[in-house]
Amino acid sequence: xxxxxxxxxxxxxxxxxLMFVRAILKEYxxxxxxxxxxxxxxxxxxxxxxxxxxxxxxxxxxxxxRSEIFSAIQxxxxxxxxxxxxxxxxxxxxxxxxxxxxxxxxxxEEVTDEFKGVKVWWVLGKNTPKRDFSFSFYPAADxxxxxxxxFHKSHRDLITGSYISHVLDEGxxxxxxxxxxxxxxxxxxKNWHGWKATxxxxxxxxxxxxxxxxxxxxKKKEDIKKDLKKFSESKEYYKxxxxxxxxxxxxxxxxxxxxSTMVAAMANFLNYDIYDLxxxxxxxxxxxxxxxxxxxxxxxxxxxxxxxxxxxxGQREKKKEKDDEEEETDPIKKKQKEMEKERDKSSKVTLSxxxxxxxxxxxxxxxxxxxxxxxxxxxKLDPALIRRGRMDKRxxxxxxxxxxxxxxxxxxxxxxxxxxxxxxxxxxxxxxxxPADVAENxxxxxxxxxxxxxxxxxxxxxxxxxxxxxxxxxxxxxxxxEKEKKEKEKSxxxxxxxxxxxxxxKDKEFGSIDHKEGKIVEN
Numbered sequence: 001x002x003x004x005x006x007x008x009x010x011x012x013x014x015x016x017x018l019m020f021v022r023a024i025l026k027e028y029x030x031x032x033x034x035x036x037x038x039x040x041x042x043x044x045x046x047x048x049x050x051x052x053x054x055x056x057x058x059x060x061x062x063x064x065x066r067s068e069i070f071s072a073i074q075x076x077x078x079x080x081x082x083x084x085x086x087x088x089x090x091x092x093x094x095x096x097x098x099x100x101x102x103x104x105x106x107x108x109e110e111v112t113d114e115f116k117g118v119k120v121w122w123v124l125g126k127n128t129p130k131r132d133f134s135f136s137f138y139p140a141a142d143x144x145x146x147x148x149x150x151f152h153k154s155h156r157d158l159i160t161g162s163y164i165s166h167v168l169d170e171g172x173x174x175x176x177x178x179x180x181x182x183x184x185x186x187x188x189x190k191n192w193h194g195w196k197a198t199x200x201x202x203x204x205x206x207x208x209x210x211x212x213x214x215x216x217x218x219k220k221k222e223d224i225k226k227d228l229k230k231f232s233e234s235k236e237y238y239k240x241x242x243x244x245x246x247x248x249x250x251x252x253x254x255x256x257x258x259x260s261t262m263v264a265a266m267a268n269f270l271n272y273d274i275y276d277l278x279x280x281x282x283x284x285x286x287x288x289x290x291x292x293x294x295x296x297x298x299x300x301x302x303x304x305x306x307x308x309x310x311x312x313x314g315q316r317e318k319k320k321e322k323d324d325e326e327e328e329t330d331p332i333k334k335k336q337k338e339m340e341k342e343r344d345k346s347s348k349v350t351l352s353x354x355x356x357x358x359x360x361x362x363x364x365x366x367x368x369x370x371x372x373x374x375x376x377x378x379x380k381l382d383p384a385l386i387r388r389g390r391m392d393k394r395x396x397x398x399x400x401x402x403x404x405x406x407x408x409x410x411x412x413x414x415x416x417x418x419x420x421x422x423x424x425x426x427x428x429x430x431x432x433x434x435p436a437d438v439a440e441n442x443x444x445x446x447x448x449x450x451x452x453x454x455x456x457x458x459x460x461x462x463x464x465x466x467x468x469x470x471x472x473x474x475x476x477x478x479x480x481x482e483k484e485k486k487e488k489e490k491s492x493x494x495x496x497x498x499x500x501x502x503x504x505x506k507d508k509e510f511g512s513i514d515h516k517e518g519k520i521v522e523n
Contacts, residue, residue, distance in 0.1 A: 052156060054164075055125075056147045072171030073147050077111065077122060079174045107145070115163045121150040176271065176298060181205040184275040184295075189287050199294045205274060209264040213411050215404040215435040216258070220395075225269060227393060232270055232368065245367035248358065248390050252378040253397030256434035259374040262397065263302055266370070273299040279306075285353030289362050297368045306373045307380045351382060358390050399432040408435065412442040413451040420455045427462040431469065437461070 060067045110123040127144045151159045183205040192199055211221045231247045238245040249266075251259040267274050275295050282288050295301060356362060358371055373391065375381060386394070400408075402425040409415055441458040444450075 050153055051150050052153045052159075054149045054160075056149070058145045068172075069168060070145075070147065072168045072175070073122075074171070075174045075178075076167045076171035077113075079170075080113070115166065116158065118151065118155045118158060118163075120159060120163070123148045123150070181267065181271065182273045183207075184273065186275075186277055186281060186291050188281045189283050199291055200275065205267065207264040207268070209261045210268055211265050213407070214258065214261060214265050215400060215408050215439070216397075217401060217403045224266075224393075224395065228266060228270055228370075231370070235367070238367075244359070244364040246359075246363060246369045246371060248392045249370060249372045250378070250386055250391040250394045251372060251374045251397055252394070253376070254399070254434060255376055256436035257397035257399065258435050259397050260304065262395070263300060263372055263374070266372075267300055270300075270370075271298070272370070275299055275301045277301055277303050279303060279349055279354075282349050284348040285350060285356070288349055288353055288357050292357055292362055293365050295366065295369065297366045299368075300370045300372055302372045302374070304374045305376065306385075307375045307377050351385065355384065355390070400428060400435045400438045402428050404435055405438055408439050408442055409451075409455075412439060412444075413454060415451050418451065418455055420452070420459065423459060424455065424462070427459065427466070431462050431466040433462060433465050437465075 056067065056070050056073055058067060058070045107124055107126050110121055113120050113122060125146050125148055127146065149159070149164075181204070182202040184200040184202045187199055187201055211225055214221060235245055251262055253259065263274065266272070273296060277291065279288075282291065292301075373381075373386070378386070385391075405424060405428060406416075406421075409418075438458060441461045442454050444454055
C-alpha cells in the first residue's frame, strides 16, 4: 500500500515537472524553435499512436454559419439505431425545419459505428473560447461544438472516401425525409433589401392531397407517379446525357378540374417544397433569374394560370386587329384589355426571359426541380413555351369521369358501391361536370343527410347541368345562325353596291367616248 502511494506521488511529481518545463520552454524559447519542438513531437506521437482523428466543427466561418456537414453527421448519428443504442447520454434538440424533436449525443459522449467490418469512434466535443474584455459591437463568441472521428490508420482510404460520404448522404437524406416542407411565394423586389429581407416568404406546407384522394382515373395516376419516381431517381442519367436535372409539367383543363390539387399531390408524393411564382410582381428578366437562383433543390416551381399571368401567348400580332374590333362592341373585353395594358407596364418579363428561366443556362443552377405550368386554355399559349423539352409531360385535367366519381364518393361518403351508381355513371357520360362541382354535391350539408341523399343531390345537379348545357348549345346555334344571316346580308349588300359602282363607271366611260365623237349624251 505504501509502495502504491509512493508511485502516485512520484508520477504526480513527474507530470508537474514536465508541465513546468513545457511552460518555461514556451515562455522563453524563440517562437521558431518552439514550432520545431511541436512539429517533431507530433511526428513522434503519430509514430507510436496508430489512430487518425478528423474534426468536423459546428460553424464554418466568422459569421457563425452552421456547417451542413456537422448537421448531416448529427442527423446520421441520431437516426442510426445501431449507433444510438450505444450512447447513454442524449440531448433533445429542435432542429430547424424538422417535424419532430431530435435526440442527439450529449457533450463528450462517445459512440462506436461499424462500416464494412471496420470500427470507428465518434465523440462530440466542445471548445470554450477565452474571455475577451475588449469592447465590440458583435456579441461574444459562444461555445463551439465539434464531432471528432477516430479510426485506425490502416483504414484511411475506406473511411476518408466511402464512409464519410455514406454518413453525409444518409444524414442529408434523413433530414429531407424529416423536414417540414414549405410553400414559398415571391416577394416584390422593393422588399428584397433591408434587415432580414428575403426574396421568398414561406409558410409550412400541410396540404393533405395525395394521389389516393385525387379524383382521376387510376391508370392515369399510376402513370404520373411512375414518371415522378423515375425523375427523382435519375440524377446520374441526367448527368450522363448532359442535361439539367429538371422536368416540366403542363396541367391544362377547365377551372375546377383539380390542377392545384395535382400540384399538392405531386409535392406530397416526392416530399418536395413548392415555390408559387407570381409573375406579375416580377419587374424584369433579371429579377426572374435572381428568384430562380434562390430556389432550393427538391422543389416544384409553379406558375398558375400562365395564360393570364403575362402577355406571353402566341400569335398576338395576328389577333390584334380582331381583338381591337371586338373591344369596340364588347365592354368586358375592353376592360380586360385595359387591365392587361396596366399589368404589362408594371412587368417587363419577356417570353425569351421565361424560356431561359425554364431551360436556358440559368436553369442548371441547382438540381432536382420540377417546373409546372397550369392553364385553362392551352391553345392560347405560345408553342415555343410548351414544346417538348420544356414541358416534358402534358396532363389534361378533364371533367369528372365515373372512375373519378368513385374516388370522391369513397373520400366524402366512405362507400364503395350504391344502387344509384348506375344512374350516375349514365349521366356523367352525357354531362360535363368538374370534380369540384361533384365534390360539392357529395359533401353532406347537415347531420341528417346520408350517402343516399347526397347521391340524389348529385343526380339532380347533373340533370340541371344537362339542361343548362342543352340551352347553351341551342343559344350558340341560334347566335351562330344570326351571325351567318348578318354576314350573308352584309355580303349581299356589298355585292349590290359593287355592281352599282361598276355600272356607274361603265356609263361614265361610254359618255366620254360619245363626247369624243361630238355627241352629247346624258348619263
